[in-house]
Amino acid sequence: MKNKLYFIVIMAVILSVLNSCKKDDPVIPNEEEVITTLIYTLIPSQGGTPKVLKFQDLDGDGGNAPVISTDTLDANTIYTGQLELLNEQETPADTTTNEIRDENQEHQFFFEASTNLTITVNYNDTDPDGNPVGIENILTTGEASSGTLTIILRHQPDKFATGVSQGDITNAGGETDIQVEFDVIIQ
C-alpha cells in the first residue's frame, strides 16, 4: 500500500503544479523596429510647392493593404529630395531615419526608375567612408513621361563593391529593409 500512497502523492503534486499556474494573456510586443511609413519629399530647386511620394502600412506585414499616394512631378525640374522613415505604431511616431543616420555606413538607398520614366536620382550625402547613404538626394526629371520609381533600402550592403556608390544595386548584397514602388507621372 505504501507504493499506492507514493504514486498518489506524486500525482497530486504534479496536478497542483499544473493548476496553480493560470496563464496570463500574452504581452503584445512593442514593435519598435517596424517601419510603417516612407515619405519622399521633393522640393523644387526653383521654389514652389513640395511634391510628396508616400507609402504607409500602419499594421505592418499582413493585415490591411498599404496606402500609397503620389504627387505628379513637373517635367525638366530639379528637386532636392529627402527621405523620411517613420514607425507610426508608436505615439508620437518614431523617426526611423535617425537610426539610419546613426548607422549610415551600414545602410544605403537605391533608386530605380523604369526605362520609360525620365528620372535620375543622385546622392547628396555621404557616410564617414565617403560613400553615399541616399537620405538626401537630388532628383532630376526630363520630358513628360510615366512609369515606376522603386526605392530600396539595403541593410549591410557592400558599399565598396563595383558600382554600388554610383547607385547600382547589382553587387550590393545585404538585406532589403525597404522596397516600395511608386507609379509616377511627369507632366
Next chain:
Amino acid sequence: MQVVRRIFKLNLMLSFSKYGFVLASLLLPVLLSAQHCDLSIKGHISDRSTGIALSYSGVYNINTEDGVIADSLGNFLLENLCSGDHRLRITHIGCETREVKVSLQNDTTINIYLDHHAELLNEVVVHGKSENNTAQVSNTIKMDEIHLEGNKNLADIIEKIQGVSILKTGSGISKPVIHGMYGNRVTILNNGIAQSGQQWGNDHSPEIDPFVANHISVVKGASSLLYSSNSLGGVILVEPSPVPIDPVLSGFVNYIFQTNGRGQTLNASLARHGNWAAWRVMGTLKFSGDAKSPDYYLTNTGKQEANLAIQLEKELFKNCNSTLYYSMYNTNIGILRGSHIGNTSDLEEALSREEPFFTEDKFSFSIASPHQEVHHHLFKFESRYIFSENQSVTFKYGGQIDVRKEYDVRRGGRSDIPALSLWQNNQFIQTTYEYLFAHNFTLKTALQFDYTDNANDPETGILPLIPDYRSYTGSYLVILKKKLNKLLYEIGARYDLKKIHVWSITHELPRTIDIRDNLYHNYSLSTGAVYEFAELVKANLDLGYVLRSPEVNELYSFGLHQGVSGIEIGNPDLNPEKSLKLVLSADWNLGKSVFLQTLGYFQNIEDYIYLQPQSEFELTIRGAFPVFEYEQTNAQIIGSDLLCSFEPIQQMKIILKYSVLKGTNTKEDIPLVYMPPNNGSGTFTYNIKDQGKWRNNSVSVEGEYFAKQKNYLEGQDYLPPPDGYFLLNMRFFTSVLLKNKNTLKLSIEAENLLNKKYRNYMNRQRYFADDLGRNIMFKVSYIF
C-alpha cells in the same frame, strides 16, 4: 516461473538449486598469476520487461576470451576463474548486447536482464553466427557506432538506416525524415518521453545529445503508432542503457577531431553501482567553426554545444525499481550569413549567385547573427512495481523545458535581441499496467496525460509567428501481444482527446488578444504480425490507421516566415489527418553469408496538411511576398527499402542499401514537394586479422549515391531539384587491448573524400551554397 526483480543487489541474489547446465563450450583460463583461479560465476539471464528467461543466450568472458551458451532456462556457469575483475558480454537474438563487469572475490551468482525489444515487431534483425563478426543489420544504431559518429547530430547518425533521410538547414541543423514524413508527423522518444521542443519548425534540430543513447532505433511500421498519436511516419527511440551491475567505476571517454570546421568533440561518462544507488554521469562538449564547401568557407556556420546527463537507479522498496534521469542540452548554432534575406528580390539574387554573399576568405570560430540559441532540460522519473508474478505497474513522469532564441541581422543594434524567443514547458504522466496471461501472451494498457505551455517572450519586438498556447491531451491505449509457435502478433488501439487553447495577437490595429479553442478526438488502430517460415525467411506485416490532429503552427501561424521569405497563414478549421499505412517486410537468410531485407510500404493520408502557395502576393514595405496557406489534400506515399549484406569470404563484408520513394498529391495528381530522392549506398569492409594487441582492425570504403528528385513539377519550388551525386567515404578502425584489459579504439575517417561539389535536395541551404567538402576525422575512444 519465478519473476526476479533484484537487479541491483549483487550479493543478495537468489540461489539456484537444481539446474542442469548445458555448457556449449568452456575453455580453461590461461592467465598466469598467483591468484585463486578456482572461482565461478553462476548466472541467470532474463528479459527486463517480462521477466521471461532468455534461453540459449551467449555469454562471453572478454578477459579470458571464452564463452558459454546459456541453457533453455537462461542459466549459465563460468568456472575456473581467477579473482579480480571480469567483464562478460551477454548476447541474445533480438536483444541489446550488454556488458557486465564482475569483481570476483568469491563464487558469485548474478542475475542479468537484457532489454528485449519484442514490442517492436519489425525491429532488430540479427544475422550470422557468432556475436563478434555478425553481419548485424537492423533498424537500430548501436552504441559503438553512436560513439564513432558522436560529432554529428542525432538525425545525421540515423540516416544510415535505409528509409531514413534528413531535412537539413546547413550543416548544423538536421531533422530526421522517415519514409518521407518529418516534423509533426514523426515522434522522437528521448528516454521514453516524447521530445517536445519546437517540433514544427523545419529549422529546429531535435535537442538531444546522441551520446546519451545506448542505441537508437527507428520503428517504421504501424506498431509505432501506439507510442504517440502523431507518429504518422514512424518513431525514433533514443534509449540510454541501464547502469551496469558493476561495483567498480566504469565508463568511457570519446574524443573526435574533424578537419572541416576544425571541430572538436569531447564526451565522457562515468558509472558505478554504489551501495546507495546506481548512478551514471555523462557530459559532452562540442565546438566547431565555419564549415567549408569544396570552394569556399560557409561563413558563420560554427556551432557550440554543451550537454549533461545524470541517471540514478535505485530499488526503493522490494520489487520496485526506480530511475531518475535529468539531461540538459545547450547549443548555439550559426546560420550561413549569406542565407539571410530581406525579401523576394534578395532571394532571387541569392539564388543566382555562385558563391553566397558575405563569404569570408578566412576561417573563423565566431558565431554572429543569424544564429540560434537553444536550451533544453528533461527531467524524468520512472518507477516500476511488480506486485505479483504476472502483473506490474509502471509510472512515468517527464518534464521538459525548452528555451529557444533565434537571432537575426537587425537594425539599430537589435541583432542582440532575439527575433524569436520561445519558452515551452511540457509535462507528461503515464501509468502502464502489464498483465501476463500465460507464457508469451501479454496485455499492456496505459493512461497518458500531456500538457504543453508555449509562450513567446515579447522582448523580440516582433509579432510572433506561432501564438502563445496551451494544449492538453489525455490518451488511453491497449496492446495485446501473443506468440504462437512461429507467429508473433500484436493488436493495439489508442484514443486521444486533445484540447488546444490559443492566445493569438490580431494583425489589425489596435492589436488585441484573440482567444480560440480547438478540440479533437482521435483514435488509432494497429496490428502487426511476424511469421518465421523457417530459419530462412521471416515475414512481417504491419498495418495501422491513425489520426493526427493539426498542430498550432498549422492552425494559427500568421506572419512573415523570414527563412522561407513568405507569409504563412494558418487555418483554424483544419481537420485531423487520417493515415493508413501498410508495411510488408521480409528477411531472408540465404546461406551463412547472404542476408537480404526487403521492405515495401504504402501510405495513404486523407486530409494531408501542407502549405499551398496562393496566387496573390501580399504587399509590404519590403516589397511583395508570396502567401502560403495551410490547406488539406489527399496524399499517397509508396516506397521500398532494400538491404543486402554479403560475406564472400570471412574477412570481407559488403552491404548494399537502396531506398525509393514516391509521394503524390492524389487530389491534384501532382508530386509532393520535399520528399527525399531515391538514394543508396554500398559499403565494402575488410577485416584484418588481430595482430597481438591490435584487435578488430578493419578498412572500409563507402559510396553514397543520391539521385536527382525527378518527381517534381516546374515551379513547385524556388529552384528545381539539384542534380544527383556520388560521395566516397573511407574508414580505418582498430582497437587496442590494453594491459589492464581496458579497450582503446582508434579510427580515421574521411567523408566526401573526393571533395565533390554538390547540393542536396533535402538541405534548405542548397538555395544559397554548396554542401560540405572533404572532412577528415580522427577518433579516439577509451573504455574502462
